[in-house]
Amino acid sequence: MRSDRAPWALKCAAAAGLVFLLAPIVLIFIYAFTTEEKSFQWPPPGFTTKWIGVTMGRADVWQALGLSLKVAAISTGIAMVLGTLTAAAVSRARFFGRETISLLVILPIALPGIITGISLRSAFSLLDIPFSTWTIVLGHATFCIVVVYNNAVARFRRTSAALIDAAMDLGADGVQTFRLVILPNIATALLAGGMLAFALSFDEVIVTTFTAGNQATLPIWMLQELIRPRERPVTNVVAMAVVLVTVLPILAAWWLTRDGQHSEGSEK
Amino acid sequence: MSDTAILPPRSGVVARAVDWMIRHPAMFTFLLVLPITLWLGIVYIGSLLALLVQSFYSIDEFSGLVVPEFTLATYAELLRPSNFAIILRTVTMAACVTVASAVIAFPIAYFAARYARGGWKALFYIGVMLPLWSSYLVKVYAWKLVLAKEGILSWAFAKLHLGWLLDAILALPVVGGNSLSVSYTGTFIVFVYIWLPYMIIPVQAALERVPGAMIEAASDLGATPGQSFRMVLLPLALPGIVAGSIFTFSLTLGDYIVPQIIGSGRLFIGQAVYMQQGTAGNIPLAAAFTVVPIAIMGVYLWGARRMGAFDAL
Numbered sequence: 192m193r194s195d196r197a198p199w200a201l202k203c204a205a206a207a208g209l210v211f212l213l214a215p216i217v218l219i220f221i222y223a224f225t226t227e228e229k230s231f232q233w234p235p236p237g238f239t240t241k242w243i244g245v246t247m248g249r250a251d252v253w254q255a256l257g258l259s260l261k262v263a264a265i266s267t268g269i270a271m272v273l274g275t276l277t278a279a280a281v282s283r284a285r286f287f288g289r290e291t292i293s294l295l296v297i298l299p300i301a302l303p304g305i306i307t308g309i310s311l312r313s314a315f316s317l318l319d320i321p322f323s324t325w326t327i328v329l330g331h332a333t334f335c336i337v338v339v340y341n342n343a344v345a346r347f348r349r350t351s352a353a354l355i356d357a358a359m360d361l362g363a364d365g366v367q368t369f370r371l372v373i374l375p376n377i378a379t380a381l382l383a384g385g386m387l388a389f390a391l392s393f394d395e396v397i398v399t400t401f402t403a404g405n406q407a408t409l410p411i412w413m414l415q416e417l418i419r420p421r422e423r424p425v426t427n428v429v430a431m432a433v434v435l436v437t438v439l440p441i442l443a444a445w446w447l448t449r450d451g452q453h454s455e456g457s458e459k
Numbered sequence: 460m461s462d463t464a465i466l467p468p469r470s471g472v473v474a475r476a477v478d479w480m481i482r483h484p485a486m487f488t489f490l491l492v493l494p495i496t497l498w499l500g501i502v503y504i505g506s507l508l509a510l511l512v513q514s515f516y517s518i519d520e521f522s523g524l525v526v527p528e529f530t531l532a533t534y535a536e537l538l539r540p541s542n543f544a545i546i547l548r549t550v551t552m553a554a555c556v557t558v559a560s561a562v563i564a565f566p567i568a569y570f571a572a573r574y575a576r577g578g579w580k581a582l583f584y585i586g587v588m589l590p591l592w593s594s595y596l597v598k599v600y601a602w603k604l605v606l607a608k609e610g611i612l613s614w615a616f617a618k619l620h621l622g623w624l625l626d627a628i629l630a631l632p633v634v635g636g637n638s639l640s641v642s643y644t645g646t647f648i649v650f651v652y653i654w655l656p657y658m659i660i661p662v663q664a665a666l667e668r669v670p671g672a673m674i675e676a677a678s679d680l681g682a683t684p685g686q687s688f689r690m691v692l693l694p695l696a697l698p699g700i701v702a703g704s705i706f707t708f709s710l711t712l713g714d715y716i717v718p719q720i721i722g723s724g725r726l727f728i729g730q731a732v733y734m735q736q737g738t739a740g741n742i743p744l745a746a747a748f749t750v751v752p753i754a755i756m757g758v759y760l761w762g763a764r765r766m767g768a769f770d771a772l
Binding site: 196197198201202204205208209211212213214215216218219222230231232233234272273276277279280281283284286288292295296298299301302303304305306307309310311312313314317329332333336359364365366390394396397400410413414417418426430433434437438440441442 | 473474477478480481484485488489491492494495496498499500502503504505506507509510513563564566567569570571573574582583585586587588589590592593594595596597598599600601602603604605607609610611614652655656684709710712713714715716719720729732733736742745746749752753756
């Protein structure tokens with residue numbers, strides 16, 4: 192008996208699971224065009240594109256988006272430098288405290304975000320550090336390091352150390368070796384790690400609520416709208432925009448890696 | 460042949476610095492790990508330790524100021540019925556969410572690993588990746604739309620003439636409420652939805668390593684589908700399930716946004732921490748509350764490691 196056809200019960204369960212996973216996201220798109228302003232009424236009484244224009248004209252949305260992009264860019268930059276240096280050290284040398292460092296890097300993401308958030312906040316208040324963009328960046332960079340580190344360390348392990356020795360023997364100085372041999376070898380891993388770090392920072396809300404003060408990143412803006420709604424249709428449109436921003440890279444990543452294995456982007 | 464076997468030192472500050480590093484590999488390694496040690500070792504671990512220390516302080520009931528003297532009184536406060544109920548509620552929720560995620564994830568992961576081909580495989584990949592990578596708050600918001608009293612779920616129940624069933628669920632004493640979006644059931648559904656991809660990915664990875672021939676061999680040897688599931692598939696998938704459960708359990712323990720937006724208003728550990736450090740200004744109690752998930756996860760990780768879950772990550 193061949194068994195490459197799934198039993199119908201399994202098919203139904205898997206299909207139901209898929210609907211459960213995707214339906215809420217589809218719903219976001221429908222609600223962005225509803226004419227209903229006060230409640231979450233289903234089915235929508237009518238459709239309009241008016242709220243897209245209204246959202247485009249909202250200064251607070253643009254401000255929050257700007258801050259989010261700025262924080263994500265700076266945190267990713269810091270995480271890429273720190274993560275790559277650490278990965279280089281951990282993968283090429285054995286030294287005292289090596290295991291400790293690889294545990295240390297994972298800790299901010301292994302512990303619930305609220306612990307990272309509150310410990311940073313209480314440290315800021317103990318040291319009288321005022322909240323600013325930089326306190327947000329500090330929190331974000333801390334948990335972004337791990338994704339860059341993970342990608343870089345995997346690549347360094349696959350890159351032979353003999354390659355570096357060979358470059359040096361052939362007369363390349365340290366800077367040339369880095370620029371012409373090391374960097375091209377780790378570039379794609381860094382790109383993948385950087386993208387993950389950027390996405391992680393762009394979406395982060397739990398640590399940010401503790402380190403942000405009065406500034407609002409886009410997730411903080413969303414959170415405020417969820418707790419105290421002001422204009423629901425604007426929230427709907429922002430939600431749709433955020434989904435689009437995340438959907439397109441995923442589709443692109445799937446398209447680029449559909450023949451090979453999808454290891455680098457598949458773990459968060 | 461050139462007679463200079465040893466080249467003269469290169470000129471320039473950068474080149475000389477690089478040469479110095481090559482001659483002192485230990486120093487070079489030290490310089491590589493110095494930034495991360497300063498950043499995580501001092502800023503992050505320092506903050507964590509400061510928080511831990513504060514959990515051994517107490518707050519003066521009259522002045523509301525923190526008294527920096529060693530005491531276990533703050534931990535004793537955790538055992539007060541109101542606070543202990545918060546801990547119990549959070550752990551129960553985390554356990555329920557973990558079990559439900561495993562049950563829902565298994566068929567999806569199994570179908571995707573064993574049967575899905577071509578377009579279906581792509582659909583399953585996107586079906587897991589999209590919710591995983593979508594903004595956390597957008598997902599919570601989407602469920603506010605779904606679970607609202609006037610939302611799509613009530614509408615679907617009404618259309619299927621099952622409105623009575625929904626009302627019956629909402630009328631239940633503990634898990635019910637005014638509408639799904641203000642009940643434990645709602646909180647539970649949203650938690651399951653948000654952490655489900657974290658369960659599917661490791662389970663699918665574990666199941667992809669199970670050869671299809673092994674299941675066929677089991678049925679050839681006379682196992683019923685139920686038996687081959689219980690005695691072959693499940694033991695092989697177990698490390699993946701345990702690995703996934705680390706995420707679902709830990710993430711539920713620490714979350715304070717989902718129960719705040721979709722829930723009955725009764726507190727979870729995360730909310731208690733947030734309130735104690737914010738409006739109440741009781742940092743010692745907040746710190747003591749954060750030690751609870753750390754301790755639980757410590758035990759959990761230790762157990763998971765013994766079951767070999769880390770090989771499945």
